[in-house]
Structure formats: C-alpha cells, structure tokens
Amino acid sequence: MGDVIVITSGKGGVGKTTTSANLGTGFALLGKKVALIDADIGLRNLDVVMGLENRIVYDLVDVVEGNCRLKQAMIRDKRYESLYLLPAAQTRDKNAVNPDQMEKLCKELVQDFDFVIIDCPAGIEQGFKNAIAGADQAIIVTTPEVSAVRDADRIIGLLESEGKHNPKLIINRIRPHMVKKGDMMDIDDIIEILAIDLLGIIPEDDYIVVSTNRGEPAVANPVSGASTAYKNIVRRLLGENVPLMKIEANDGFFTRLKKVFNF
C-alpha cells in the first residue's frame, strides 16, 4: 500500500504543477512506482510540464465515467520506468467528477503504486474538494509573498475542517538576494505565520523555465538548485533526515570586495 499525497496551495501560479512533476519524477528516479494525477479538469497542464501531452488518449473523466479502464488511461513515462500520468480532461469542468469518485480512484491506485501524487487546481471550490478527497497527506506550496501565504493559511484551515491534519509546507521561489536585503520574507517569517511543519525550500531557479520549455522535469538535471531542493524533499518524504539546503545570495562584486577587506 502506498501513500496518496495532494499538492495544493489555494493561489495559482505558485508552483503546484512543477512541484507535482518534480516530486513524482524524483520518486521514480529512486525506483518508486508513482502515479501522477492531474486534478485540474478543464485547465490541464501536468501533461505539458511532464512532456507527455502527445500521448494522451483517455483522461481522468473517462476513467470515472467508465469509458475506459484505469490502466488504459495511465500514460507510462518512457524516460522513467516506474512513472505514470493520469491526465485531466480538457473539455470538461470540475463538476465532471465528485469527491467520492476521486476517493475510490485513489484507493484503487494506491494498491499498485508506492506514491499517488495529485496536482490540485487553484481555488477552494469543487476542484479542490475533489483533489483532496482521497489524499492521506497534503503538501502546501507557497511563495514568500503576502497573497500566497494568505491563501496557504486559508487552505490549512480548510484541510483541517476536512479532517486532513498536519499538512506540510514547501516554500517555493525564494530569492536569496532579496531575503538578504530584507525585501522578502524568509523561512522563519513564513513558518511563524502559518505554524505548520516545513518540508522544504526551493530557490528561484531559471532552469525551471528551461525544463518546462522542454517538458523535462528539473529534478533529473544534476546541477540546478531547484533540482537539489526537490531531491531533498523526496528523500525527506521517504523518511530520511536531510538538512535544509543553504540558500545563499549570489554575491556581487562589492560584497566579495567587502569580504576581501573584511568590513
């Protein structure tokens, strides 16, 4: 029996889909059998981020409505043997599925997979309720911005009222030089406000854009900062004790000069 993890945030554009793709791929790189579910019906994107958009035949709604068997709809990622994607329907809306159906689907998948990762849509309506219904564990993605942190707080409250306790937090897109200047909330600030456990931090990384352009999750790249951060999170989810990565400002010329002269 595996784990069902939902990746959620409230606010859009904070990196839920990127996080889902990278955690899924990260688990697969370690040999775990993973099912990625795109729960964003009507606005699917996990397929393009994963580079699997040309291989979709059936989708989540087809499975739920019985138009195909679950195995027919699961797309196997040829690059990572043990990684599968269940894409969202693009021509339907969130009401095409209900929480009971999602719960049933997750129960079925978890028999076969080590991890089922659900990419939740933004918002707190039907799509959110569907996405969290079958999850044992929730990961909240936020960025160090007022709007994202506020929405994360709301999501924590909603998860609590749905009986999903102890969600874990990922702080995404941290810009070290801004944190250093005091122009971006740091990890401690955000943890103090939200009062939940920190799962990991991801530095802002241009390579994420490149990897999304190519449809190859960044975690497979050995040198990117975000890749290391995602690998660390994967290992933590597997029970390893991995220290938080040091996020340091890429010091400019003057800072280096200051260091040399020691003032």
Add this chain to the structure above:
Amino acid sequence: MVLDLIQRIFGKSCTCSKDVAKERLRLVLVHDRVNTSPQFMEGLKDDMIKVISNYMDINEQTMEVHFAQTETSVALIANIPVNRMKRGNGLKD
C-alpha cells in the same frame, strides 16, 4: 543623507519591506481566521460566558462580541451587560 547613502552602499540600512509584509499578513489573517470559521465566534462567546458567570450574572441575550480593526491593530470588543455581581466569598476555590 550622505551617511544614509554610505550605509545603503554597504548594505547596512534596511528598507525591510518584508516587515511590512509580515505585519499586514498578521492583521489580515486575524480577520480571515475569524470570518472563515463560523464556530469560532460562537465557541469564544460560550467560553467567555462560562468564565465570566463565575464572577457575575450577565445578560447573555444582549451581549455583543466582535473584532474591530484599525490601521495597525485588531481588538476584541466585548459589550457584556452585567445584571448582578456575585459576592466575593461566593466564588469557587
């Protein structure tokens, strides 16, 4: 002015917009958390009645509890009509 400029060049002064962000979040979340949980105010009121009733008789029907917000703070405002005080020696404990 000059000192300020020098300090800024050497990174010692801090405009610290993150402190503004934290403060604004703190205030907005007080409201969000109260408003999004209907049981919150009822629970708070019930507990207040329980505690205060140890000391005095109050009019529960006309009592009012709400939050008031200013630019920089949030206050819990309670207006609780008192019918009668209990005697000091009547208290438990």
